[in-house]
Amino acid sequence: MTISCELTEARRLDALHKLNLLDTPPSEAFDRITRMAASVFKLPVAAISLTDADRQWFKSRVGVEHTSIPRLRAPCAQVADSSDVLVIPDLLTDDFYRDSPLAASGIRYYAGAPLTTTDGHCLGAMCVLGTEPRDTTPEELTALCDLAGMVMAQIELQHALGRIDAVSGLPNRHQFIEDFADLELDSVDGEQRLAVLVNLATPEQVVHATRAMKSSYLDELVTEAARWLRAEIGPHRRIYHVATAQFMLLSPPGATLDTIVPVVKARMQDALFIAKARHMATPSAGVVPFEIGRADSMMVLRKAQSAAHDAIDSSTHVAVYSQVEDALYQRRFRLLNDFVAALDSGDQLRLVYQPRIDVASGQCIGAEALLRWNHPELGAIGPAEFIPIIERSELAQATTAWVLEAALRQQQAWRACGLVVQVSVNVSAANLLEPAFAASVAAGLARCQLPADCLELEITESAIMEQPVKAHATLTQIAALGVGLAIDDFGTGYSSLSYLQTMPADVVKIDQSFIRDLADDKRQQALVTAMITLSQDLGHRVVAEGVETEAVLAFLRRAGCDEVQGYLFAKPLEPAAFVQHTHQITQQNKQARIASLSDI
Template sequence: MTTPPVDAGHDRADVAPVRADGWWQDSPVAHVVLDGDAGLVVDVNRTFTTWTGLLREDVLGTPFARLLPVGDRIVWTTHALPVLATAGRVDEVSVQVLGVGGSRHAAFLSAVRFTAPGLGAGEGQDGSPDTDPPVRDGRGNPAHVVVALFGARERRRYEQELLVSKRAAEASEAQRARAEAHLQHLVHHDPVTGLLNRTGLHAALSEALGNGPGRDDATARLAVVFLDLDGFKAVNDSVGHAGGDDLLRVLGQRLRSALRPQAVVARFAGDEFVVLEVLRTEDDAVALCRRLLAELTVPVVIAGVEVVPSASAGIALADVPSDLRAEPTGTGAAACDAECDAAADALLRRADTAMYRVKSRGRGGLAVHDPAAGDDAADRLRLLQELRAALAEGEFRLHYQPRVRLSDGTTTGVEALVRWQHPVRGLLGPAEFIEVAEASGLIRDLGAWVLDTAVAQAAAWNATGNGVQMSVNLSTRQLNDPDLVLLVTSALARYGVPASQVVLEITETALMVEPENASVTLQALSGLGMQIAVDDFGTGYASLTYLQRFPVHELKIDRSFVSAVVDSAADRAIVGACVHLARSMGLVSVAEGVETEEQRQVLVELGCSVAQGYLFSPARPPEEVSQRYGGADR
């Protein structure tokens, strides 16, 4: 993992620790202190840096969401932050935290907001003035959010200490036994479904690999089935979180009833379940998985609403006792435990990878992990090499998607979208390669090519009298490139395109990486007459205070909200709020991903200004755009 850059504009005085006492620094729990908006990290304790391997100075000023994987960022922004805003605290959210080198650390996240308007310096424990001021928000009021992260190891140590305390306090052996059994159940079981939780699953899997279930049968294989519910968020949106918990309980019981008593079933996290079973062949594992998927798809009535669940499944198998369970290379039980833990992690990871391959193909199916598929790191390295060659060989293309004014249906402009004409895989969309290009830094060269090609095409259409506004996407790395302004002005001058004809689109997340640098760069570009659009609005974590700092002209509402605007009252309210916000700030509201006439009608009712999507036209090569709207292609 590349260590997140520190916010260059965050004053070091504002990142003084809330409390530098030794008990806080060396607490058994990792602590992260956020600013009043719960956005930026202003302090961490030593436990956090030891746990993740990250350096304190590299974490300060970083948006907290960047310390979480993409899936958990969504949980943080769409679940935890709203609860924190209304209730002032969040309890026991299961997440993973990104550490050094991209490592992931499972943890339970709790957060609480502290505010003390008008509070000055207090008194220390000895009665002397406390010179360590509280963290203050952007308006000068002392405010901060403290996040506690119970890592797996720290959690186990904490629970062991609780167990020791319990045992010391209990007078009889019977009381100690009951307390221990109760605590063990809490530690290893999910409170919603009653199934094993992630901790219990890992223990069961490690034990299975270490003891070798079916050791008397040379053909026995340990199968891990990783099940992820499809569209679970929609269920929560329609029947609420309590209804979602009811659905999880029903589905968990179905899985338990469909398995032999010896099998293990666990709720891994959120809407994910894992099943462990000893079988003979891969076909047996596939048959088991199909039976489980069929059980899950039986309709169930939740809060008066009939829900038809579906799931995607991944399967990984290990021979018992060979394959993953090799003979220990060290000595003693500790060496065996370490090897079994590593093997358990590997097997879960393989099943998870297979499941996500199903998700990428459209969900609602199963896949068996293919050992010949190679690891993700090797695949990314191979893709990076191909990307470099593609840029040198001119394999990239720009397609253009029209932007339509909703009031009269007039095409007001186009958005330039990059495609890769892969020599083997065919035409690839940006989802196949942009993440690798961004992470490697190749996005700078690719982004420069996109900008130059889009401006050249705008000039070609201008020459025919059919000029339209050209929208071009900028990546996070491009936005923080000190040569960006020169690159843009050079392209405009080279092709004679006025700055007012170009819209630069930046994601909400990109604005928050280095907000001070972003503000300076965008002010310079806006000063040239260029329009600035905030893309994917509503999916990031920028506060309205930050939004006001930037010279923004458009808000592009993310397609995830637009797609459900007809059927979901919640998404309709979000879209309406975005449109209202844009109007109140004097900005243009643009809806992305409009695919149906019903969506268009709702957007018109909400007062949205501009839209784009398959309803109007997919992104097309320049020659097809020219034929449809008139003009020339370059």
């Protein structure tokens, strides 16, 4: 066979396997056509014969006991190769077929019409056979071709009835659900089985690939993966295409985690090697044990997807379903959904304020507004749990709007009673990409009749780096209003020094991870000293976060740090407690000054 012929045959077999007809149960729709063929030709044998790699398999048959015969020297194989009608009046007088197994079994007459797909792939033949030589009339040949057309219409109808994915050619999620329910008919109730889900790429990779590559990229990835999976699993196991880039298969009876997981890991290493050519694809696999009769198909699918997601970060890219990890994910999903109601509730969310202390004077000159959430059923939800979830969601902009409005209203109330401090509000990456974010900040200040310098916005470097051009444009607009800007979590990014030169920021806040063990770590002290000096040389005030001991405060004072905040001074306080605390600090500083003057 030439390379061209080999490629044509490979594509023909792929088209055949995509239809999932081989080794399937009898179908009355096909049997009716086969009976009609035998009747029209008045012959004892008729069959719908599909040409596999090494056999002729009968989807429907009349007058034949066996379900398949070897492909070698089978007339239907010639039909598949040529895509033409084949008539052999007498096999015993044919030079090629006189010694075939078919002739040896007593068959003398053969007529076959090709079963050809719309793509031009011949799957096999609609054939009739007889034990006596005979001629064939033109009308009979026309009828045989019509019957072959009816077979193909039936095949394509079944293929299109919502059970086969058009791209991969594999049974889809609907078929998976149906077959999963049928497991109870053929298995013992409570028998343990395993589901394995193969995920071709992360959701982010799918989105980026669709945007960056040609439109057919994902289709090609799915087609290649389906072909690879069929080759790896074998023709007698069903694979389901259950989502855009996800495939599911069920283990055979008797399989255990100990026997299946090593096999999946080995296959996944092969998949990772193949995927390197794609660059943008990172396959992973999730394995889920379940009990027949006691598990829901969609729950098994969800758990498998959860395990496959967990597997992305594992060394083998394979993970067994973890109830603990799934429970955490379910909680995160619930918190995200419930936060929508929290934004509208009026009583679930509130702001607390952590004082910022001027190192030189000891005065409270500012406060960082921090969001708190009291869930009606789950109670207090820590910000370390819910803030990262919100920042990665579409709720980030609405959350910042809520916090900004609440902080400005609080500023308005404090100033009305004589308390003048600057309030800092954290801003997410999503806000920096809002075209009208600076305008909304200006509108909020105007509504509350507040000066721009009463507000400071804190931005992390990572937020800026997502889309630096747009972020810098927004920050420049905000700076033009007179609103303060602070670089939050300084030192944790990848290019802090370069951004210090270009950002229109007034303040640099050194992340608490550099401050926590500062008192006893000489290398940390040298690093923080350098950060303070460099930031101030570039015109920024420096705030140290997470100050908890007098020893750390003493070092920061010697290093020239401008401001500090942390538990040494106060935990985040409710608005009334913040006012009381600020007045208390003012009073203490006043008494300290009086005492120092009396000592002179």
